[in-house]
Amino acid sequence: MSGLWRFVQGGGRARMVGSVLLGTGTVLASVGLLAASGALITGAALQPDSLLVLLPLITSVRLFGLSRAALRYAERLVSHDLTFRLLGQVRSATLRHLTQLAPAALVGVRGGDLLARVRSDVDELQGVYLRLFAPTLVAALTALVTLALVWLVAPPLAPITAGLLTVAGVVLPAVAVRAAAPAGQTQNAARAELGAATLEALHGLPDLLTGGGRPAAEQHFAGLLTTLEKAEIRRTQVTAPANVVRDALGGLGLLAALALVGQGVAAGRTPEPLLAAAALGLLASFEAVGNLGSAWAAHGALQAAARRLGGLRALSPTVQDPQAAAALPLDLTLRFEGVGFEYPGQDRSTLRNLTLTLRPGERVAVVGPSGAGKSTLLALALRFWDPSNGRVSLGNVDLRGLQLTDLRACFAWAPQQAEVFGGTLRGNLLLGDREARDADLTALLTDLGLGALLARLPGGLDGWVGEFGAQLSAGERARLSVGRALLRAAPILLLDEPTAHLDPANARRLLSTVEERACAQSVLMVTHQPELLGTQWRVVQLTGHLSEEAERT
Numbered sequence: 158m159s160g161l162w163r164f165v166q167g168g169g170r171a172r173m174v175g176s177v178l179l180g181t182g183t184v185l186a187s188v189g190l191l192a193a194s195g196a197l198i199t200g201a202a203l204q205p206d207s208l209l210v211l212l213p214l215i216t217s218v219r220l221f222g223l224s225r226a227a228l229r230y231a232e233r234l235v236s237h238d239l240t241f242r243l244l245g246q247v248r249s250a251t252l253r254h255l256t257q258l259a260p261a262a263l264v265g266v267r268g269g270d271l272l273a274r275v276r277s278d279v280d281e282l283q284g285v286y287l288r289l290f291a292p293t294l295v296a297a298l299t300a301l302v303t304l305a306l307v308w309l310v311a312p313p314l315a316p317i318t319a320g321l322l323t324v325a326g327v328v329l330p331a332v333a334v335r336a337a338a339p340a341g342q343t344q345n346a347a348r349a350e351l352g353a354a355t356l357e358a359l360h361g362l363p364d365l366l367t368g369g370g371r372p373a374a375e376q377h378f379a380g381l382l383t384t385l386e387k388a389e390i391r392r393t394q395v396t397a398p399a400n401v402v403r404d405a406l407g408g409l410g411l412l413a414a415l416a417l418v419g420q421g422v423a424a425g426r427t428p429e430p431l432l433a434a435a436a437l438g439l440l441a442s443f444e445a446v447g448n449l450g451s452a453w454a455a456h457g458a459l460q461a462a463a464r465r466l467g468g469l470r471a472l473s474p475t476v477q478d479p480q481a482a483a484a485l486p487l488d489l490t491l492r493f494e495g496v497g498f499e500y501p502g503q504d505r506s507t508l509r510n511l512t513l514t515l516r517p518g519e520r521v522a523v524v525g526p527s528g529a530g531k532s533t534l535l536a537l538a539l540r541f542w543d544p545s546n547g548r549v550s551l552g553n554v555d556l557r558g559l560q561l562t563d564l565r566a567c568f569a570w571a572p573q574q575a576e577v578f579g580g581t582l583r584g585n586l587l588l589g590d591r592e593a594r595d596a597d598l599t600a601l602l603t604d605l606g607l608g609a610l611l612a613r614l615p616g617g618l619d620g621w622v623g624e625f626g627a628q629l630s631a632g633e634r635a636r637l638s639v640g641r642a643l644l645r646a647a648p649i650l651l652l653d654e655p656t657a658h659l660d661p662a663n664a665r666r667l668l669s670t671v672e673e674r675a676c677a678q679s680v681l682m683v684t685h686q687p688e689l690l691g692t693q694w695r696v697v698q699l700t701g702h703l704s705e706e707a708e709r710t
């Protein structure tokens with residue numbers, strides 16, 4: 158409960174009070190409308206000619222009818238405004254946190270699961286106020302006003318009403334929470350797994366269709382859908398009886414009112430129109446309180462969503478901004494000094510006592526066996542991780558002392574898995590430089606050997622490259638990623654195996670484009686093809702733990 162309450166804080170106390178008062182006003186207007194209508198019908202039947210009796214009742218019916226609509230409208234405005242504010246706050250806080258976690262702290266989180274947390278769990282939580290807290294607060298206020306009115310009109314009816322309202326407003330929700338919690342949690346978990354499995358299946362669809370994985374995947378999906386269906390049925394099995402009990406309690410209230418107020422009418426102590434007014438008014442007030450049963454049946458699913466989002470919030474970034482950041486130095490020499498590093502949970506070092514210097518304007522190629530830690534080296538430069546020993550510095554300032562945005566502005570990076578976004582060629586390139594003109598983009602693509610792609614793609618620069626660049630070859634994706642990094646024109650260029658998917662001619666062409674276009678930049682490149690490099694490159698061998706100048710082959 159307290160876990161959910163924090164999701165409604167921050168929406169503004171005035172808005173919350175306003176929405177609860179307006180909601181209570183709406184319910185009381187409904188109660189008043191039904192009570193006045195009952196009284197009017199009775200009055201009209203018993204004293205059809207008495208304007209003194211009928212006129213105030215007719216006015217009341219009109220007043221309650223009109224005010225109910227106006228109050229409902231105002232309540233919806235305020236409560237939805239509050240809900241969307243809360244939703245916006247939760248969503249932006251989650252996305253802000255994700256940005257701090259990416260990429261290193263998110264390595265162990267499944268993409269689809271992440272998507273489910275950001276989308277469905279956050280969406281689910283918009284119901285915390287609207288479906289849970291607002292109806293509960295409105296029901297509590299309505300119950301108090303109902304009890305006060307009942308006590309005024311027919312005191313003997315008050316304890317019975319209090320008992321019935323307690324069952325409807327306390328016992329019924331408590332039972333619904335217990336009964337529906339497992340179904341809600343299962344539903345939430347199955348929905349998240351379905352999201353994750355769908356995304357992964359879409360990614361690996363060709364593999365699933367051609368390899369033997371299809372039957373297992375289909376079975377997994379069928380199992381998830383059955384679980385979801387069963388959970389939905391179980392939740393309905395709770396909400397349906399809760400609604401029946403709500404109606405039965407309302408009916409009991411009505412009967413009690415007829416019996417007890419009826420005694421007063423029979424004894425001549427109570428005016429006749431009050432009998433129908435009390436009975437119908439009581440029935441209407443149960444509408445608000447009785448709905449809490451089905452409202453609280455959603456508690457389990459809401460709590461599961463809150464827990465999953467809390468789990469994401471509990472992840473800590475691998476690196477933080479310093480308390481007091483140093484100014485970015487003018488000298489941008491990148492140094493690895495006695496650097497050791499092991500990934501969390503691993504007992505072996507990926508890098509040990511690594512020393513390497515990249516001076517401004519220098520070109521350094523890092524070579525070494527697969528798994529030697531070459532990409533890790535670039536990740537340390539970008540400060541996705543901090544070294545376990547030694548230090549990485551820019552111009553003698555430890556990277557840990559620099560603001561992350563300042564530090565990362567010094568680098569342009571083309572990762573090993575070229576990131577190509579579902580969009581156009583232009584859109585992908587402009588991520589490197591928003592101001593770049595079409596002529597520059599065309600020249601760059603031509604230099605990178607992508608002129609044929611530009612000509613082939615319908616729309617040229619406006620050509621759609623497919624989801625994650627699916628319409629491009631691996632070599633084209635790699636060159637597009639390098640092109641974007643070149644456009645960024647940051648002082649230090651980090652390239653991770655940019656030629657891995659290229660034939661020797663295209664690989665040489667890419668390297669000479671890098672050499673020409675990045676003539677004023679330092680370049681640190683990971684490669685398995687040192688034989689393609691010209692004499693301006695210094696080649697460093699990463700042999701497991703130690704770096705050394707490599708013999709040029």
Ligand SMILES: Nc1ncnc2c1ncn2[C@@H]1O[C@H](COP(=O)(O)OP(=O)(O)OP(=O)(O)O)[C@@H](O)[C@H]1O
Pocket residue numbers: 264500501503507525526527528529530531532533534573
């Ligand atoms: N996020 C991670 N968590 C745990 N271990 C990791 C992580 N990333 C990489 N590793 C491990 O660290 C080691 C070095 O990985 P890295 O990607 O730096 O190697 P590499 O030299 O670039 O290899 P390749 O030439 O195959 O690309 C590998 O054994 C890898 O399994």
